[in-house]
Amino acid sequence: MANALIVIDMQNALSNLDQKDQVINTINKRIDQYHQAKLPVIFIQHTEPGMEVASKNWQLFDNLHALGPDTFYNKTRPDSFYQTGLESFLKMNHLNSIEICGAQVEFCVDTTIRVAYHLGFEINLLIDGITTIDSELLTAKQIKQHHAQIWQHRFAEFVTTTDSIQ
Template sequence: MATALLIIDMQNGLYDGPEKPFERERVLGTINQLIQRARAAKAPIFVARHTGPTGSPIAVGSPLWQLWPGLDVDEARDHLFNKTRPSCFLGTDLAQQLVAAQVDELVIAGMKTQFCVDTTCRVAVELGFSVIVPQDGHTCMDTPALSAGAIIAHHNATLAGAFVKRMKANTVEF
């Protein structure tokens, strides 16, 4: 079986919106390093784009829906797909693609920690996949209740053990 990289919602509307993600440049660099290492290992790379309905700011093809140009994604080689929910699995064929590629372990990185990253980690485990979360490979924005740093630390602690294997990105192997 194999390990795949899953990158979630690294799109213009989130990455470069009015509220900037916590440590966004560092996280982008970390994700690009994961992409390079996955490619070197010939591991499949899946890239999710959150997609809104026609007419929304993140409708298919809109400028805010596009992947951040600094993300080292190769649309000809990597598996790009659209999702409409926090889970990368609900309403998509991601699970079937992973099974077809004989993937049993996912490395999950991207945005936003408390929504799509958290939900996708939990659902992936329910579907029988092992999950690795690079603790330095996901981000979000401050909320009125918590700083982004606190949200990230909380989710790293909450997900670790019962749901995911948490590690530094530079120790992840594909």
């Protein structure tokens, strides 16, 4: 399926994510599958006040299966491509299809999917590997369902950990 896995903003500052442990387990299964296939795993980490680089809030959740050879980018906007080097890395390595997972559905996941689509990437979304936080108007589950309806068959195809990666 995809040539690379992109894990967005699975960081300590977002400790109150909906179904956090279940989502981390799903993401870890997929990370392990990409590692076994020797395909790139890319971690995107958001930075802003309260999530400064190297701070505890900025760090990835301890139980994520990140390895030293994985690729890491910091971002300052919801767009994982904005001034990060991600697009160049993917294009230089001929990684035309990407699989996306992580947080937060309505901000960084949504923006990254839309930008990747406009940049010409084929996008798979690990649908059980995305999450967010309840808002004042909607539950996390409603936010995820709403965005999934928009993305499916328009911007991305949905995959699960049982789907093969090659």
